[in-house]
Structure formats: C-alpha cells, structure tokens
Amino acid sequence: MTLRWTELVVFVVLFLLVTGLGFYAARWQRGGTLDHLDEWGLGGRKFGSWVTWFLIGGDLYTAYTFVAVPALIFGAGAMGFFALPYTVIVYPLVLLPLVRLWSVSRVHGYVTPADFVQGRYGSAPLALLVAVTGIVATMPYIALQLAGLEAVLRTMGLNGGGLAGHAPLFIAFVILALYTYQSGLRAPALIAFVKDGLIYLVIIAAVIILPAKLGGWGAIFDAANAKFTATKTPSDGILLGANNQLQYITLALGSALALFLYPHAITGALASRSRGVIKRNMVALPAYSFVLGLIALLGYAAIAAHTKPIVNAATGRADSNTVVPMLFEGQFPSWFAGLAFAAIGIGALVPAAIMSIAAANLWTRNIYKAYLHRDATTEQECRQAKIASLVVKFGAVALIVLIDPQYSIDLQLIGGVIILQTLPMVAIALYTRWFHIWGLVAGWIVGMGWGLTLLYGIPNPASGKQHFGGSAMALNKLSILGWQPFAGSPTQIYVGFVALIGNLVIAVLVTVVLRRLRVFNGTDETNPTDYEQDEGSPRLKPVAGILR
Amino acid sequence: MWWKVLLLVPLSVLVTPLYNSDEPRVLGFPLFYWVQFLFIPVGVICVAVVYYKTPDHKAGDRR
Secondary structure (H helix, E strand, O other), X not given: OOOOHHHHHHHHHHHHHHHHHHHHHHHOOOOOOOOOHHHHOOHHHOEOHHHHHHHHHHHHOOHHHHHHHHHHHHHHEHHHHHHHHHXXXXXXXXXXXXXXXXXXXXXXXXXOXXXXXXXXXXXXXXXXXXXXXXXXXXXXXXXXXHHHHHHHHHHOOOOOOOHHHHHHHHHHHHHHHHHHHHHOOHHHHHXXXXXXXXXHHHHHHHHHHHHHHHOHHHHHHHHHHHHHHHOOOOOOEOOOOOOOHHHHHHHHHHHHHHHOOOHHHHHHHHOEOOHHHHHHHHXXXXXXXXXXXXXXXXXXXXXXXXXOOOEXXXXXXXXXXXXXXXHHHHHOOHHHHHHHHHHHHHXXXXXXXXXXXXXXXXXXXXXXXXXXXXXXXXXXXXXXXXXXXXXXXXXXXXXXXHOOHHHHHHHHHHHHHHHXXXXXXXXXXXXXXXXXXXXXXXXXXXXXXXXXXXXHOOOEOOOOEOOOOOOEEEHHHOOEOOEOOOOOOOOEEEHHHHHHHHHHHHHHHHHHHHHHOOOOOOOOOOOHHHHHOOOOOOOOOOOHHHHO | OHHHHHHHHHHHHHOHHHOOOXXXXXXXXXXXXXXXXXXXXXXXXXXXXXXXXXXXXXXXXXX
C-alpha cells in the first residue's frame, strides 16, 4: 500500500477547512435558539435563492453523480447517460407540486412529508408508512455517498483490507456526524459553497484539458465505441440498443418522479424562504445538469485514457467507483488530483449530512413524537433529532461495510424503487384527496412487495450476484399472477416503474370499492387556499411557534 | 394558465428513438449526446416562461 502524499495533504487541508466551516455554521444566520427543529432541521426556514441553489445543488448532485454515473458509463456506455434526461425533466415536473407543498407546510408548520400526509389524511398509520419508507430509502442513498468517499480514500492509498481498511471512512464520518449534530442543516448549506466551487473548478479544467490530451471528444467517443464493440455483451455501446431504450426512458422518468419524494430533497425545499425562491431554483438548478453530463462523459475519457480501476483490498475485487479518481490520478499533476479528490469527498459529505438530517426529522416528528413521546417539548424533539442523525449515519456505515460497493449505483436505484411507492400518498395528495387511505396503504403494500420481489430476482452476471443485481428486468419475466403479458420480449424496463403502476392500479381499485361502501376517509386539516399562500401571508405559521 | 402546458415540452427528451444515432456529430459529440445536452436549455426556457407568466400574488389574493 503506497500512500499518495501530495493528494493526501491537499485533501486533508480542504477537509479540515470544511470541518471548521461545519462547526462555525452553528453561528451563521442563527435564530433565537438552535434547540428547535425549525432551526436545527430546516436552518430557520429562511434560506434565500443563492443559499438554496447551493444547498439543493449539493443535495441532488452527489457522490453518485461524480463517481457512480461515470462508473456506469465506463462499464455499460449510453445506458448510464440516463442521468442527464432525468435532470432535464425533473424540474418542469416538480415545479408546481413543490410550491404547493412549501405553502401548505408553512401554513401548518410541517417539517417532513409525513407531517403533510398526517395533516392531509388525519391518518397516523399512513404518515408512519411514509416516514418509514423515507428513512429506509434514504439509508442506501447515504451509503452511496460513503462508497464515493471511500473510492477517493482508497485511490489515495488508504486501501486497507478487512474492517481496519474502513478506518479512514469511520474517521471522516465521525467528524461529519459531530458538526451535523452541532450545527444542523446550516452546516451542509455553508459547506455546499466550497463543494460547488471546487467541483466547478475541477470539471471546467478537466473538460478543457482531458480532450486536448486524449485527441478530442471525437477520439474519446471512438475509443469507447471500439471497447464496447469488442465485448460480447449486447447491451453496452455508445448508443442505446434495441432492448434498453424502454429501460432508459423509464429509468429517467422514474428517477425524476422519485427525486423530490426523497426526504432530503423536500428538506432542502422547505428550508427556503418563499415560493419565489423555489421557482427561481427550478430555473437555475439545471446549470448543474451541464456539469453532470460532462462528468458522466468522464467515464468515456477513462476508457480512452486506458484507466484501470483499483482493486478494493476489503473485497478483493476491482472497484469501478475508483475509475474517475484514477483518471484524475493518471492525467493530472498530484496537487490537482488532490483537489479533485477533495471535491468528490466533500461532494459526498454535503448530501450525507442533509440526508441524515432529513431522516432524523422523520424519526423525530413521525415516530418519536407520534408514538413514543407525545408530549415532547421542542427541546426534547431537537435533542432526539440530533441523536437520530448519528444513528442514521452509523447505520449507513454498517451498510457499506457489509456489502460490496462495486455497483453502488444499484443501491441508489433500489432506494428509488422504494421511495417511488410514496408518490400517490405525497405528490398526488397535493392535488386531490380522491384516493382512500386504505387504498393508498394497499397500493403501497403491493408496489413495495412487487418491486422488492422483482429486484430480488435480478441477477448480475458481471459481479456474480444472484439477487439484487440491478434495477432493470426483461419484460418477458413480468408475470401478473401467472399471466405473462409480454412473454418472449427481451426488452428491459426499470422495476420501479412497473411497481409504481402496480401500486396505482391497486390504489384505484381499492379506493373505488371503499368509496362505494362509504368507508370513513379521515379528516383533512388543510383547505384549498393553504396550498397557495406565500411569504408575508398572515396565515403562515411563525417559524418559532411551529411545534406547539 | 395554458402556459403551464409548456412544462410538458421537456418530456419529449424521453423519445429516445428520435436521436439514438451517432451521426451527425458536433464537436466530436455523437447526436445522442449533444441533443440531450441541448434539452437542458429547452427545459430552462420552459420553466422560466412559466415562472414569469404565473406571478405569485401577495398572500390571500390568489384566486
């Protein structure tokens, strides 16, 4: 094991800088007290357009973007580029629902999506289901950030075997956990400025210098094409094949629908000051999509540069997540590679912090306060959330130690299948209360059960896994109680999409029956104008008085 | 109101058969890639138009 000292020094210096920022953040723009979930968990609900842009950008464009997407493109080609259309369609799709969620949350003081569902349907079981789904789906997403961070650490030579090999990751995460505990959402908001500054710097330099070194983009694409043509796998290539176009489409659409159902994305949106802030961000956030597309294509640049992923000493297998770090290592001077590693590493810390805060908010509001300690004071709530954020982080560390980070994007895609099942309860409920509580519950059970069953049945020949090997299935495997509507079709489709359709069909059927039987459908504490209130409205709940 | 229909325009990026081809290349990028990059400004324009055409009224007086 040889350490790369220059890279390590640059990385550690920048890591210490953001650690300082993380602790300082507790005092930045602070309100009266940090012992309040509005303050700790939502940064005082007063972030303006700029802070929100960095925060949500830091939230959505994560280590997954910098590490896992290029790794997918490196391995499979065009399929991995789904991340670009996904971020093209997400903002137009969520613009209107998101501002409605913001308004109703400010009128009633909701902190989490499950709070909204509780208010909308007056049903504790339904809110619990949304909260648990959110926490479970967020875990693998945090683990994915860890996989990205670890890829960088291993590239710098911290590639130990066994449990001790994960020690550098533990240390980085303990530090992250401490300042998140201390400063709450303000820490990632402030660090996001550094993260994005570094990312833009590194990427702009990379997309200018790399093509020049490798003979231009044309040569890079040609090299990738030559590699994929030489392999026997029919599904790879720099263009989509006959069988994976539907997969590409459903994966982009499914991922876009899932994105703002994730608790951490909603946390970012609810922390903003007004509807205008959210709308302006929906216009401005696609600036990141350009960077995302270019980073994705670094996977091809790595092929052209003959980059070899390093062998993870803990699993004994080549770790494709190290492709981009190794590309920088091979093509740039050490100090610049160090900058790039720091950008990726800090790019993993910011979303990991926001995700753990969002999961902690869900735990505190919708499980702890709803079931375990109904008359908790605001201070008790806040302390509970801080502790929960620690538990969530270490749960994710355990996840990464137990599983092979090789295809860490699969983790995120499984999380996506899970979180998509809350679409009818959260997103559709913003517009209509037509669905019946028990219809939604039945739909969730079917969607979740079906989705997980299908995921379980997907092998991954590349890594030799029998189960949970990916998120795409062939249509001919699709069986509805023995009936195979697409028997013989090799066309691939995204499992989350299939499960969501199953979910919706069951929810509609059960709702029709229960409405016919006039079964009580809970009480709605919101009224139609709540969804349109903006900053300055007297009907908004004062931020400090939110937790009653 | 009808401006909101513009939000559906970027979804056309999902019709992959339209551009799933190598040629013509632009700056070395195959059609498949540069078309999708081009959709980023398309999405921005659509969302921006909807933003400017549906001004947020001050509290209470919204329809």
